[in-house]
Amino acid sequence: xxxxxxxxxxxxxxxxxxxxxxxxxxxxxxxxxxxxxxxxxxxxxxxxxxxxxxxxxxxxxxxxxxxxxxxxxxxxxxxxxxxxxxxxxxxxxxxxxxxxxxxxxxxxxxxxxxxxxxxxxxxxxxxxxxxxxxxxxxxxxxxxxxxxxxxxxxxxxxxxxxxxxxxxxxxxxxxxxxxxxxxxxxxxxxxxxxxxxxxxxxxxxxxxxxxxxxxxxxxxxxxxxxxxxxxxxxxxxxxxxxxxxxxxxxxxxxxxxxxxxxxxxxxxxxxxxxxxxxxxxxxxxxxxxxxxxxxxxxxxxxxxxxxxxxxxxxxxxxxxxxxxxxxxxxxxxxxxxxxxxxxxxxxxxxxxxxxxxxxxxxxxxxxxxxxxxxxxxxxxxxxxxxxxxxxxxxxxxxxxxxxxxxxxxxxxxxxxxxxxxxxxxxxxxxxxxxxxxxxxxxxxxxxxxxxxxxxxxxxxxxxxxxxxxxxxxxxxxxxxxxxxxxxxxxxxxxxxxxxxxxxxxxxxxxxxxxxxxxxxxxx
Numbered sequence: 001x002x003x004x005x006x007x008x009x010x011x012x013x014x015x016x017x018x019x020x021x022x023x024x025x026x027x028x029x030x031x032x033x034x035x036x037x038x039x040x041x042x043x044x045x046x047x048x049x050x051x052x053x054x055x056x057x058x059x060x061x062x063x064x065x066x067x068x069x070x071x072x073x074x075x076x077x078x079x080x081x082x083x084x085x086x087x088x089x090x091x092x093x094x095x096x097x098x099x100x101x102x103x104x105x106x107x108x109x110x111x112x113x114x115x116x117x118x119x120x121x122x123x124x125x126x127x128x129x130x131x132x133x134x135x136x137x138x139x140x141x142x143x144x145x146x147x148x149x150x151x152x153x154x155x156x157x158x159x160x161x162x163x164x165x166x167x168x169x170x171x172x173x174x175x176x177x178x179x180x181x182x183x184x185x186x187x188x189x190x191x192x193x194x195x196x197x198x199x200x201x202x203x204x205x206x207x208x209x210x211x212x213x214x215x216x217x218x219x220x221x222x223x224x225x226x227x228x229x230x231x232x233x234x235x236x237x238x239x240x241x242x243x244x245x246x247x248x249x250x251x252x253x254x255x256x257x258x259x260x261x262x263x264x265x266x267x268x269x270x271x272x273x274x275x276x277x278x279x280x281x282x283x284x285x286x287x288x289x290x291x292x293x294x295x296x297x298x299x300x301x302x303x304x305x306x307x308x309x310x311x312x313x314x315x316x317x318x319x320x321x322x323x324x325x326x327x328x329x330x331x332x333x334x335x336x337x338x339x340x341x342x343x344x345x346x347x348x349x350x351x352x353x354x355x356x357x358x359x360x361x362x363x364x365x366x367x368x369x370x371x372x373x374x375x376x377x378x379x380x381x382x383x384x385x386x387x388x389x390x391x392x393x394x395x396x397x398x399x400x401x402x403x404x405x406x407x408x409x410x411x412x413x414x415x416x417x418x419x420x421x422x423x424x425x426x427x428x429x430x431x432x433x434x435x436x437x438x439x440x441x442x443x444x445x446x447x448x449x450x451x452x453x454x455x456x457x458x459x460x461x462x463x464x465x466x467x468x469x470x471x472x473x474x475x476x477x478x479x480x481x482x483x484x485x486x487x488x489x490x491x492x493x494x495x496x497x498x499x500x501x502x503x504x505x506x507x508x509x510x511x512x513x514x515x516x517x518x519x520x521x522x523x
Contacts, residue, residue: 191219271455309399338398361504409468
């Protein structure tokens with residue numbers, strides 16, 4: 001990277017390449033002749049203001065949600081940025097200001113290695129180059145087609161994400177590349193209508209989206225969320241509504257009570273009979289009448305580890321117990337090779353309560369037990385972002401973690417078998433991720449068509465084969481690979497399942513206290 005930087009600077013000074021070709025140094029093309037730039041009017045929604053708010057929030061200078069309205073807080077953040085970085089005093093948003101903010105982010109937040117706050121870009125150089133080509137085909141200038149992640153590529157990616165009205169972070173992830181491919185090769189502008197999906201990371205088979213578009217002529221907009229709290233925030237934040245979401249089933253009652261979910265029109269679903277009644281009955285432990293949700297995938301929350309690394313850290317030790325993560329004396333043995341928990345407080349905190357001696361969730365005692373356990377492992381055990389968990393486990397960056405069974409299966413595949421997963425011998429959790437339609441969905445007919453499509457055995461089997469999670473379809477088994485359906489991490493033994501408790505329904509007060517525990521844990 002240093003050599004490339006020196007070469008680019010030399011090439012610029014000698015005139016070998018134009019400024020607009022220098023990926024990593026120029027934002028956009030050369031400026032047009034100077035002209036007066038209209039300021040965004042106070043009180044009016046403006047795309048540049050929204051971009052500035054997002055970037056200023058990323059820098060920690062603004063705490064309010066991006067609205068596109070030039071609020072007093074936004075103006076103060078602009079003045080603070082301008083003063084700190086030697087710019088002329090201003091409280092307005094201009095292209096020059098946006099470029100200045102992007103340059104500062106590029107140099108201070110580790111963008112130059114393709115990362116932002118530790119989040120790794122999930123595509124290699126070939127994937128980056130393909131993304132740059134696709135961005136160009138869509139009219140977004142990503143700079144040189146060199147497979148290098150520079151600021152022009154970042155800006156183009158953000159512009160693409162903004163055009164889709166999905167989460168904007170500028171990173172070239174596997175999800176972004178999947179969306180770019182469909183934007184170029186899918187139904188695109190020819191679509192009769194649209195359906196907007198909001199799902200967990202790494203939780204779909206891309207060809208399912210492509211095939212649905214091809215069969216129906218309906219354009220799919222696909223976005224991801226980090227956890228159930230993030231999902232609720234996105235649903236309540238305004239902006240372009242989503243049409244199908246995938247909450248964990250225990251979060252459905254609270255979301256429905258808040259008016260975030262609408263009742264399903266089950267009469268319109270032709271493939272409803274394909275659902276396994278046993279899984280559906282389990283789901284109704286959370287969504288009492290099954291009015292708001294249908295099962296998508298089911299899984300356990302347990303322990304994953306890399307036997308080669310853990311054997312070095314603690315020779316001869318049995319790995320399938322909660323104490324390995326939640327007992328500080330034992331967890332410290334694995335600290336050198338990395339011990340963590342997935343960034344999903346609503347899954348991890350109930351397990352911590354179980355490790356603290358409260359087997360069945362009862363709010364007060366469970367929260368107290370969990371808080372004590374988590375306090376003991378703070379500074380020893382890491383929180384692993386949901387979109388990093390698979391790669392961190394597969395690449396040996398962590399050797400032991402509490403996480404989701406399906407993620408462990410994907411890590412097994414990436415690591416060629418050097419990952420193990422078990423339901424803990426002293427208790428795990430059983431959970432279902434559901435399909436639901438937000439109350440404010442604009443495309444409810446298309447939402448139900450997509451859900452019905454996923455209920456086809458061949459379709460849900462294809463998803464299970466890719467994501468490594470068990471599905472709830474009675475007829476899907478014949479279309480699933482033996483490696484997936486015979487894997488005990490995907491479908492645990494009856495004995496292992498008997499040790500798994502349904503993930504509890506959490507009251508709003510529970511959720512607030514869990515959030516406080518999690519914030520303290522992450523510091």
